[in-house]
Amino acid sequence: MTAAERAPLLQVRDLRTYFYTRAGVVKAVDGVDFAVQRGEIVGLVGESGSGKSNVCLSILNLVPKPAGRIVSGEIVLEGTNLLGLSERAMRTVRGRDVAMILQDPLSSLNPVFTVGDQVGEALRVHGRVSGDLRERVIGALQKVHIPGASTRLRDYPHQFSGGMRQRVMAAIAISCAPKLLLADEPTTALDVTIQAQFLQLMRELREGDLGILYVTHDLGVVAQLCDRVLVMYAGQIVESGTVEQVFHAPRHPYTAALISSVPVLGAKRRRLYQIEGQPPNPLAPPAGCRFHPRCPQADDQCRAAMPEPATDGNVTYRCWHPLNGRLSVTP
Amino acid sequence: MTQTAITPLLEVNQLTKRFPLRRSLALWREPPAVRAVEQVSFQINEGATYGLVGESGSGKSTIARLVLLLEKPTAGEVRFAGESIFPMRGRPLRAYRSRVQAVFQDPSSSFSPRMRVSEILGELPMLHQGLRGQARRERVSGLLELVGLPPAYAGRFPHEFSGGQRQRLAIARAISTNPRMLVLDEPVSALDVSIRAQVLNLLADLQQQLGLSYLLIAHDLAIVQQVSDMIGVLYLGHLVEECPSEELTAQPLHPYTRALLSAVPVPDPARRAKALPLQGEIPSALDPPPGCVFHTRCPLALPRCAAEEPPLITVAPHHQVACHLVPGQVSP
Incomplete structure (x- = not known):
């Protein structure tokens, strides 16, 4: 194995993406480090505004301009720092090396072109057509299990159901055999049984070397699908590790509280654990640890200084008083 | 069980709602209609929570x-x-x-x-x-x-x-x-x-x-189960199962209820879903399948299911289910 193969597929270092608004600077992503390996599904969980x-958009260099700007950091995909690429070079990365699936397929698909046209477009643009384009399109649609692919490619997006549209998006995403797939809440708008089908598809897709960064707010999806998980709060990763570690022995009180506040099917009826307060104002995040105003065990140290990431075995966390493998937060 | 004379606060009896589409020129023909709710009955007692779960279009x-x-x-x-x-x-x-x-x-x-x-x-x-x-x-x-x-x-x-x-x-x-x-x-x-x-x-x-x-x-079963006393499971406008909240996960009987339960992502990596997800999608309410509305996706469907609509039968106190296979051999 050469050094290049051992290196992670994607390495993000100290990423900072800020938005300069009239009301002030929003540090949407504020010093984020993580890696995605080949064939790995990494879950990125967080609540709205976390x-x-913007981590996904930064990887594709699609942060809305001019308000948004990647202030610092490195996004290294197989040895190349994407932030150093020209816009022209970046265009060949998007869709070919790094593909993305968004939450709402209806607003991502063009209503006046057939599904076949849209899957074929990605292939044409990236010059990945060897042989018959139609065959390649049918192949991509079959890979995502769209029944009757050879006739359905002549249909328009509105003739597909929500679940099937999301499969079309997946077909477009994988048509050029990308190395990395960014999935931003792809199942949030789907019903649970359709979501289960889509998650099954994700598992199949990563069978090759495809690395997947799966963004969601649903801890259940992370536990069912991902190998590792990154927990974001107010622009920072507060805890990361293997799903087993993070779900069974969370070190950060926010992670623990989040897990405890989710109702579990089949559990006895009880009062749910509730995280008090609201997520912080992005324009004026609290000093020190950003979770301290809502944390039951915060003290003066937490109020004064931001903890640096600490690593312990397979987990990395940002907390002055990490929990000791117990899945409960006591005030 | 004593059937005391407590009148339920809310009683829904054989409720049906169809949304007709525009009438065709053939005025003597029944216009096509979206069958949104078909003969649904349930009751809510004073101070109780009744949870209705179902996917979109249910x-x-x-x-x-x-x-x-x-x-x-x-x-x-x-x-x-x-x-x-x-x-x-x-x-x-x-x-x-x-x-x-x-x-x-x-x-x-x-x-x-x-x-x-x-x-x-x-x-x-x-x-x-x-x-x-x-x-x-x-x-x-x-x-x-x-x-x-x-x-x-x-x-x-x-x-x-x-x-x-x-x-x-x-x-x-x-x-x-x-x-x-x-x-x-x-x-x-x-x-x-x-x-x-x-x-x-x-x-x-x-x-x-x-x-x-x-x-x-x-639509979130875990939430419904957490707060409800009774739960009704809807599929394509039909109430397919009704039971006390605790029995939903302990003893689900209808194949749809079971499929729905197994599709809920459990926030615990040690309990990963083993069952393959339910295939297919909810059919159109404009043209619902004959017989049992679920038979087109049911892994256990028999020829009878496509022909005859199963009635909602009581299988235990407060537990009703509409499936030809219950009581019988509904084992996964």
């Missing part, structure tokens, strides 16, 4:  | 809208405290509207952006109880306190609140008429995970304090 979608 | 929101008198039924009736609601006019109708209130999914679209909290929460007490001036202001502060918001917020506008706080406001407005029942249509789906627990706990507290009954409509 910055998880 | 008819759960149509039932909510029927109970709220926002739609007229095609057939069937709904009785509230013994009174049939659809024929109500005048004074009884006003009384019904104040006794049954609703909380919807999206709290930002349920308020007028130009009204202050004091007006939003004071409007119904003024209309229904004639509260004015100081009495009305006191009522508003009382309501804010009940839902865990500072009374000082009375002067604010809805946009000044976060999503979770706005849902608290929606709940405050719903209870401002002293209702006996709330229809909760996906009350926490739009909220963040950490805020969901706050709102669900608040609803549980209010139920205890005020003796409210809830009709909870949601």
